[in-house]
Amino acid sequence: MQNDIQEILITEEEIHAKIKELGSKLSAEYEGRNPLVICVLKGAFIFMADLVKSITVPLELDFMAVSSYGASTKSSGVVKIIKDLDASVEGRDVLIVEDIIDSGLTLSHLIELLKSRKANTVRVVTLFDKPARRTVDLQADYTGFVLPDAFVVGYGLDYAEHYRNLPYIGILKPEIYSS
Numbered sequence: 001m002q003n004d005i006q007e008i009l010i011t012e013e014e015i016h017a018k019i020k021e022l023g024s025k026l027s028a029e030y031e032g033r034n035p036l037v038i039c040v041l042k043g044a045f046i047f048m049a050d051l052v053k054s055i056t057v058p059l060e061l062d063f064m065a066v067s068s069y070g071a072s073t074k075s076s077g078v079v080k081i082i083k084d085l086d087a088s089v090e091g092r093d094v095l096i097v098e099d100i101i102d103s104g105l106t107l108s109h110l111i112e113l114l115k116s117r118k119a120n121t122v123r124v125v126t127l128f129d130k131p132a133r134r135t136v137d138l139q140a141d142y143t144g145f146v147l148p149d150a151f152v153v154g155y156g157l158d159y160a161e162h163y164r165n166l167p168y169i170g171i172l173k174p175e176i177y178s179s
């Protein structure tokens with residue numbers, strides 16, 4: 001375990017088992033629909049890579065980078081598109097892949113944007129959810145794990161761009177972010 005981590009909350013094995021489950025459900029849901037699977041960069045990149053390997057039906061991938069936090073720790077409430085999609089979503093069955101839902105602001109803006117671009121359906125799969133932190137009414141269609149309101153990192157989740165590469169979800173030692 002890395003030195004800055006206080007405790008492992010979800011192990012690599014638990015994450016992979018959950019992703020297999022999600023993949024089976026999504027394979028049934030999207031059979032014959034050629035979904036456009038959208039990764040929300042950067043946090044979702046590892047989940048996206050593992051998840052699509054567990055989905056057995058034909059699909060297409062695209063990537064989008066958005067930021068609502070900027071340099072601040074508080075959301076501005078405005079989602080800025082850093083990198084837009086390459087392809088049109090019009091008429092497509094879109095599946096948004098997120099690592100974590102916190103306030104819900106990032107996703108609620110993204111869903112509205114894709115609906116305004118005339119996607120046929122917009123659904124969300126998130127690996128982690130912190131419902132206690134929600135400020136807007138938003139629920140994922142598929143959720144891996146519900147997390148307590150602790151400062152977690154790993155499996156794509158960062159603190160100041162660090163720890164994304166940890167293969168598990170860990171609680172960061174408070175002295176790391178309070179100093």
Ligand code: PRP
Nearest residue numbers: 041042043069100101102103104105106
């Ligand atoms: C994090 C996380 C989600 C979002 C969730 O992304 O990856 O995308 O915040 O928070 P919300 O529900 O309050 O909007 P972040 O903006 O830190 O960018 P990153 O993915 O590049 O780390």
Ligand code: MN
Nearest residue numbers: 040041042043
């Ligand atoms: Mn993110």
Ligand code: MG
Nearest residue numbers: 043157158159
């Ligand atoms: Mg982040």
